[in-house]
Structures are given as C-alpha cells and as structure tokens.
Amino acid sequence: MTMLSRVANRIYWMARYLERAENTARLINVNTHLLLDLPKRVRLGWEPILDITSRRDYFYDLYEEADERSVIRFMVSDTRNPDSILSSLNLARENTRTIRDIIPREAWEQVNSLHLNTKSNARSVMTQRHRYDYLRSVILGVQTISGMLAGTMTHDEGYDFLRMGRNLERADMTTRIIDVRSASLLPDMPEDLTPFENLQWVSVLKSLTAYQMYRREMRQRIRRADVLKFLLQQENFPRSFYHALCQVDDCLNNLPRNEKVLQILTKLQKKLLQAKLQEFDQQKLHDFIDALQLGVIKINDSISKNYF
Amino acid sequence: MTIRWGSYKVKNLYDELLRASGRPRPAAQALCSYLRSLKDVEIEEYKVAAESAIHVMGITFTVYSEEEGSIDRVWPFDIIPRIIDKKEWLTVEAGLKQRVQALNLFIDDLYHEQRIVKDGIFPAELLEDSKNFRPECVGVNPPLGIWAHVCGSDLVRDKDGVFYVLEDNLRVPSGVSYMLENRQVMKRLFSEMFEQYAILPVDDYPSQLYDTLAALSPRQGDQPEIVVLTPGIYNSAYFEHAYLAQQMGAELVEGSDLIVDKNNIVYMRTIEGLTRVDVIYRRIDDLFLDPEVFNPESMLGVPGLMRAWKSGKVALANAPGAGVADDKVVYAFVPEIIKYYLDQDAILPNVPTYKCIDKQDRQYVVDHIHEMVVKPANESGGYGMLIGPQASKDEREKFVRLIRRDPRNYVAQPMLILSTAPTLIDNHVEPRHLDLRPFILSGEQTNVTTGGLTRVALRKGSTVVNSSQGGGSKDTWIVDMEAT
Numbered sequence: 001m002t003m004l005s006r007v008a009n010r011i012y013w014m015a016r017y018l019e020r021a022e023n024t025a026r027l028i029n030v031n032t033h034l035l036l037d038l039p040k041r042v043r044l045g046w047e048p049i050l051d052i053t054s055r056r057d058y059f060y061d062l063y064e065e066a067d068e069r070s071v072i073r074f075m076v077s078d079t080r081n082p083d084s085i086l087s088s089l090n091l092a093r094e095n096t097r098t099i100r101d102i103i104p105r106e107a108w109e110q111v112n113s114l115h116l117n118t119k120s121n122a123r124s125v126m127t128q129r130h131r132y133d134y135l136r137s138v139i140l141g142v143q144t145i146s147g148m149l150a151g152t153m154t155h156d157e158g159y160d161f162l163r164m165g166r167n168l169e170r171a172d173m174t175t176r177i178i179d180v181r182s183a184s185l186l187p188d189m190p191e192d193l194t195p196f197e198n199l200q201w202v203s204v205l206k207s208l209t210a211y212q213m214y215r216r217e218m219r220q221r222i223r224r225a226d227v228l229k230f231l232l233q234q235e236n237f238p239r240s241f242y243h244a245l246c247q248v249d250d251c252l253n254n255l256p257r258n259e260k261v262l263q264i265l266t267k268l269q270k271k272l273l274q275a276k277l278q279e280f281d282q283q284k285l286h287d288f289i290d291a292l293q294l295g296v297i298k299i300n301d302s303i304s305k306n307y308f
Numbered sequence: 309m310t311i312r313w314g315s316y317k318v319k320n321l322y323d324e325l326l327r328a329s330g331r332p333r334p335a336a337q338a339l340c341s342y343l344r345s346l347k348d349v350e351i352e353e354y355k356v357a358a359e360s361a362i363h364v365m366g367i368t369f370t371v372y373s374e375e376e377g378s379i380d381r382v383w384p385f386d387i388i389p390r391i392i393d394k395k396e397w398l399t400v401e402a403g404l405k406q407r408v409q410a411l412n413l414f415i416d417d418l419y420h421e422q423r424i425v426k427d428g429i430f431p432a433e434l435l436e437d438s439k440n441f442r443p444e445c446v447g448v449n450p451p452l453g454i455w456a457h458v459c460g461s462d463l464v465r466d467k468d469g470v471f472y473v474l475e476d477n478l479r480v481p482s483g484v485s486y487m488l489e490n491r492q493v494m495k496r497l498f499s500e501m502f503e504q505y506a507i508l509p510v511d512d513y514p515s516q517l518y519d520t521l522a523a524l525s526p527r528q529g530d531q532p533e534i535v536v537l538t539p540g541i542y543n544s545a546y547f548e549h550a551y552l553a554q555q556m557g558a559e560l561v562e563g564s565d566l567i568v569d570k571n572n573i574v575y576m577r578t579i580e581g582l583t584r585v586d587v588i589y590r591r592i593d594d595l596f597l598d599p600e601v602f603n604p605e606s607m608l609g610v611p612g613l614m615r616a617w618k619s620g621k622v623a624l625a626n627a628p629g630a631g632v633a634d635d636k637v638v639y640a641f642v643p644e645i646i647k648y649y650l651d652q653d654a655i656l657p658n659v660p661t662y663k664c665i666d667k668q669d670r671q672y673v674v675d676h677i678h679e680m681v682v683k684p685a686n687e688s689g690g691y692g693m694l695i696g697p698q699a700s701k702d703e704r705e706k707f708v709r710l711i712r713r714d715p716r717n718y719v720a721q722p723m724l725i726l727s728t729a730p731t732l733i734d735n736h737v738e739p740r741h742l743d744l745r746p747f748i749l750s751g752e753q754t755n756v757t758t759g760g761l762t763r764v765a766l767r768k769g770s771t772v773v774n775s776s777q778g779g780g781s782k783d784t785w786i787v788d789m790e791a792t
Contacts, residue, residue, distance in 0.1 A: 001574075002559070002578040002579075002580060002583055003579045003580075004560075004561065004565050004576060004577065004578055004579075005565070005577040005578055005579055006562065006564065006565050006577070008579050062579065096541070097541055098541050100550070101554055101560060130735060146759040157579060161579075208632055255581065256580045256581075257579075257580065257581065307579045
C-alpha cells in the first residue's frame with residue numbers, strides 16, 4: 001500500500017519529538033549531577049543547557065536569571081518553550097493522534113499516558129530529590145515506546161520514517177552537547193586536562209549514556225580526542241553521530257526516489273570520517289560541529305522536500 | 309437483583325421486546341428468558357466486559373472542548389439487543405429501497421429537466437430557496453445517474469407499532485461503524501444467543517461499500533484507487549472515517565493530501581510521488597469541498613475538485629448537491645415523489661408532516677403548536693427544534709414568530725410516542741426510547757444494512773438519541789424465526 005506523504009511526515013516528527021524529550025531529560029539529569037561534583041568556583045551553572053538548545057535569547061525574554069529553578073522550569077514544563085519536555089511530548093502526542101490508525105494501539109496509549117503523567121507530575125522535577133526519578137520516567141517512557149514500535153509495528157516505509165526522525169534528532173543533539181560542553185572548557189590545553197575538565201568530558205559521555213560503552217570500547221582514560229572520536233565517528237555506538245547517519249542511510253535505501261537525499265547524506269558521512277579530530281583546536285571543533293549540524297538540517301530539508 | 313420483567317411496565321406505547329401484557333414478543337422470548345436466568349454478578353460482568361471491549365477496540369467519538377482540546381469519548385452501549393423479526397424487516401427493506409431509488413431519480417431530475425416542477429408536483433419556489441440545491445451541479449451526469457450512494461434514513465415506531473421514516477440523510481450520514489462494532493462486541497459477549505437464534509449477519513457492509521464505490525471509477529478495468537476524505541481528527545465521526553478506510557483497504561486522506569492538476573485529474577501525495585485517485589468517499593460537507601467553487605475559506609477541501617468531478621475524471625460519493633433531497637420540506641413530498649417517478653405507493657409511511665409554506669397547514673400548526681414538533685428544514689443533529697409539549701410558552705411563541713417570518717423553512721409533525729426497549733440502567737432494566745438508522749447503498753445494486761444502528765436516549769423520558777446529546781446505542785438483531 002502506498003504511504004501518504006502526510007502520514008510519513010507525522011511519523012517522522014512523532015519520532016523526532018519523542019527523541020527530543022528523551023535527550024532533554026538526559027541533559028538535565030547529567031547537569032544536575034555534574035554541578036554536584038564540581039567545586040563552586042568552576043561551576044558553570046545552568047546556562048550551557050540554554051546554549052545547547054539554542055534558546056538562550058528566548059529564555060531571557062521570559063526569565064530574569066538563569067538559576068536552576070528557572071532553567072529547569074523552562075526546559076521541562078514551560079510550554080512557551082517549544083523544546084521543553086512537555087512541549088515535545090505534546091507535539092509527539094498530537095502527531096501520533098493523527099496517525100492512530102497506522103500506529104499500534106498500545107504505542108499510542110503509551111504516548112498518551114507518557115504525556116499525561118509528565119504533565120501531571122511536572123512539579124516534582126523542581127526538587128532535587130524527585131528530579132532524578134521524574135526524568136528517568138521520561139527516558140524510560142520514550143524507550144518503552146521505541147521498544148513497542150520495534151516489536152509491534154510493521155517494519156515498512158512508515159517505520160523507516162520513524163527511524164530517520166529518531167536518528168536525525170539524536171545526531172543533532174549529540175553535536176549540540178559536544179559543542180557546548182567543549183566550548184566551556186579552558187581553551188588550548190588539549191593534552192593537559194585538569195581533573196575538572198576531565199569531569200566535564202565524563203559528563204558529556206554521561207549525557208549520552210555513553211560512559212560505560214566508551215570505557216569498554218576505548219579501554220583508556222578519558223581523553224578529549226578519544227571522546228570526540230567515540231561520539232562522532234564510532235559506527236556501533238547507537239548515540240554516535242556516524243551511527244545515526246548510517247541508520248538514516250539504511251532507511252533511505254528502502255525508500256523510493258532516494259537519490260538526492262542519499263547524495264547529501266554520503267557527502268556528510270565522508271566529511272565526518274575524513275576529519276582529523278585530534279588536531280582540532282576549540283575553534284576548529286566548533287566550526288566543524290557547525291558544519292555537521294548544517295548537514296543534518298540539509299538532510300532534514302531534503303527529506304521534507306522529497307517525501308512530504 | 310436479577311432482571312424481573314414484572315416491574316417493567318409497557319403502557320400506551322410500543323415496546324420492542326415486550327407486549328403490553330408484560331410477556332415477551334415471540335422473537336424476544338429466548339432472549340428474555342436468558343436475561344432472566346442471569347444473576348446480578350453476571351449482568352455486572354457483561355457490562356464490564358462490554359465496556360472493556362469497547363475501550364480496547366477503541367470505539368469512540370470525538371468531542372471538542374476548549375479546555376482539553378479534542379477528546380475521544382467512548383460511545384455508550386447497552387448490552388440488551390433490540391430484536392426485529394425478519395418477516396417484518398423485509399417490508400422495511402423493500403420500503404427503503406423504493407424510497408432511495410425515488411430520491412435519486414428526484415435529485416437527477418432537479419439537476420436536469422426538472423420535470424417534477426414543470427408537472428406541478430413539486431413547488432418551484434421551494435426549489436428556489438433550497439439551501440442545499442447547488443446550481444453548480446446543474447447538468448452534471450454522475451456515473452449510473454446516482455447522486456446519493458450512501459443514505460442513512462431514520463426510522464421510528466409510533467405507539468401503533470408501525471415504522472415511520474423520520475428523515476433521510478443524504479449528505480454524509482454517519483453511524484454505520486458503530487453498527488458494525490456493536491455486533492462485534494455482542495458476538496464476544498452473547499455467543500450462546502448467537503447459537504440459539506438465526507441472527508442475520510451485518511458484516512458485509514464494508515465490502516458492499518467498496519463495490520459500490522469501485523463501480524463509480526472513471527478508469528474501468530483497472531484496480532481503482534479509492535480514498536476516504538475526512539475533515540480530520542477533530543471531526544466527531546473521525547473514528548468512523550478511519551474505520552471504514554481500514555475495513556475497505558482504502559487510504560484515509562485529508563484535503564491537503566489531494567491535488568487537482570490542470571487536466572482535472574486528482575492525485576494524492578505519497579512518498580512515491582503523485583498517485584491518481586479515482587473515487588472519493590467524501591465525509592466533508594458540500595460547501596467545504598472545493599474552495600474554488602464554494603467556501604473560499606475552506607481549509608478542508610481540495611481546490612479544483614468540482615471541475616475534476618464535473619469532467620468525470622473522479623467520482624464523488626455522495627455527489628455534491630445530493631443534499632437537496634434531505635431537506636425536511638422535501639421530506640414532506642416524498643410520498644408524492646415516489647408516486648411520480650415509480651408510479652407506486654410508498655411502502656414505508658412518512659410521519660404526517662405539515663408544510664408551513666401551505667396556508668392551511670400553517671394555520672393548523674400555529675393552532676396546535678403545543679402538540680407539535682417543529683423542525684427547521686436544514687438542521688441536523690436535533691438542533692433548532694421545538695418540542696411543543698415540553699416547551700415553555702415563550703419558546704412556543706418564539707417559534708410561531710419564526711414560522712410566520714420564514715414559513716418555507718419549517719415543517720411540523722405531531723408528537724410521536726417513540727417505541728422503547730428494555731435498557732440496563734444502573735443494574736435495573738428500564739424502558740428507554742429509541743430509533744433505528746439503516747444505511748442504504750445505491751450503485752449497480754441497492755443494498756440495505758441488515759437492521760441498522762439502534763440509537764437509545766439514555767435519559768429517562770428523553771427522545772433525543774444523538775450521541776452528542778446523551779444518546780447511546782444497542783445492537784440490532786434481525787432474526788429469522790423460521791430458521792430457528
């Protein structure tokens with residue numbers, strides 16, 4: 001059966017918004033923990049979170065100060081912020097609602113109840129004691145939906161659009177986390193890390209649940225170049241940028257009329273793999289990451305133009 | 309408490325299952341004794357099972373509220389079925405076929421020579437101010453000459469036990485999905501009864517609908533591309549649109565999924581590019597269909613759809629303009645319409661209807677307003693009506709003024725006493741009023757659903773059966789007593 005462009009579009013965005021909610025929850029969780037570990041004088045506070053999501057200006061339109069309470073409210077429950085967890089889940093729900101006849105019923109119910117629970121428990125995220133559980137329930141909720149879809153939805157074109165949405169969102173968030181975390185480190189000391197900078201790289205890995213996998217894979221202490229290589233160029237780690245691109249590549253190969261999108265994708269893959277990350281200083285890394293993000297946007301636009 | 313029929317009173321009206329003596333009608337005997345044999349707990353179990361089945365199957369209708377956005381409500385369902393003997397039903401079925409056949413001839417005539425007007429049977433002035441007559445449709449020849457492919461006619465029984473036609477819905481009648489789903493629920497719950505009775509099946513509706521639509525395809529010979537056009541998730545009947553699309557294996561589309569090119573071909577946008585569409589089962593009202601021709605503000609429709617339809621490149625069901633015959637003033641003329649086109653007497657009677665445009669009738673209505681039901685010609689869903697016996701003096705006077713100001717827009721009928729059927733209300737069985745909406749498909753053949761959707765007014769004494777206003781539904785069993 002043919003797939004309507006509108007339906008493909010909504011599946012794609014459903015997946016993107018779900019992934020965005022999960023990533024935001026991860027980000028806040030890790031920042032909370034990082035702040036507890038750093039001594040007061042080097043604390044970076046909550047502003048980097050705003051930079052990661054490119055919402056700094058918008059935040060200051062609504063709030064006076066980037067203190068913990070305000071940033072967390074802004075990122076979790078403030079529906080004026082289109083990227084907040086609640087906004088993302090709401091949009092995920094609205095997209096899912098319109099394709100209820102395509103998505104397995106249990107998955108729709110799970111999306112619906114995740115949105116409801118996240119909304120009604122939103123206050124508990126404001127206290128540190130309950131925050132972890134709250135954010136964890138968001139992460140688990142999204143993972144449950146992914147699992148249900150993997151296990152119950154026909155792996156047809158619709159499922160390819162779902163995977164593409166998820167992976168592009170993931171790729172985008174991975175670059176954002178790297179960009180902001182690395183930019184806030186002391187510049188030009190790539191080989192001589194202070195213990196605190198070390199902690200920051202650990203936090204980068206942890207935001208992406210990559211710490212344990214990094215250790216297994218790289219078998220060495222945390223080093224900037226290796227972390228970058230792992231998170232950007234590793235093929236098997238599911239949250240690495242390259243892995244996400246390969247997933248999209250795989251999906252595109254199942255779809256009709258894929259030539260143009262594939263061209264753009266292949267170009268980006270090449271650029272990524274050829275980069276000598278260990279030689280990049282802070283500025284160069286930042287520029288490179290900018291280029292990767294632009295690449296993701298180009299792929300997104302090309303998918304939209306081609307299929308929706 | 310178990311069900312005790314002794315406390316169930318049938319007085320001055322017709323009950324679907326019980327006679328005035330309190331004894332079951334022949335076709336209901338087995339059901340009534342089965343229900344009597346059930347213990348409290350069992351009835352409760354049935355109720356819970358029915359509710360959970362409905363929940364799991366996702367049988368819902370949509371209500372829009374400012375606060376929560378749009379919400380899906382579960383459609384209230386009563387587990388006690390309504391039973392009609394097949395012998396009686398065959399007459400009703402013949403009557404419906406006759407009626408819809410005549411209405412289709414009437415519509416086709418109105419958009420061509422208008423013989424019925426020239427012959428003085430149907431007043432020209434009624435046609436002139438008809439809200440649902442579409443000048444844009446004049447001279448169009450839809451395939452097979454049929455305009456109303458799907459009709460839902462509402463039947464009620466008065467206290468004499470006779471079925472009357474209350475109205476015909478020729479635009480986008482809904483409810484058939486609930487009829488189909490109710491049967492699924494009942495089969496799960498009352499499988500024993502299905503063994504005891506010869507209950508005629510209802511499930512061939514989706515394939516009949518498919519065949520009806522496929523026969524309209526402009527590209528005969530090829531596998532036609534059929535789509536269901538919905539206004540979207542906020543429409544109260546969205547569940548049904550999705551359901552029918554799924555059951556027919558057709559694509560469920562919104563207006564923005566379709567485009568019409570300059571050669572008047574309709575396409576849908578798919579991930580493979582544009583795919584040609586042959587038949588559109590549209591569930592959008594005429595005036596929203598095509599912003600090029602009708603409401604230019606419409607976001608629901610498809611620009612160019614009317615020219616595609618007129619040039620025969622795509623089929624629309626129901627055809628635009630079909631609604632001209634479901635206006636309540638036209639209704640009053642249906643017996644004459646049947647006589648005129650088919651030279652037959654109507655098998656199914658109309659409810660006696662006073663046409664306020666007629667001077668004598670109008671006077672009668674004004675004099676007897678306290679015992680009349682007054683209906684505006686073009687509203688549906690029970691809105692804008694006056695129920696004389698229940699209305700206040702002010703409301704009655706307001707309607708007298710409305711009638712005098714715009715007599716063409718009103719008809720009136722004597723208040724009927726709708727039949728009742730036993731309905732489970734908080735573990736008691738109480739009589740509740742109901743109606744019946746069968747669906748008639750017209751194409752190369754005419755098919756009538758076996759029974760139809762029985763709607764129940766769940767509020768005590770109420771006769772409003774609409775789902776948006778406290779109505780529920782029951783399964784309708786047409787039973788072949790000669791086969792049991």
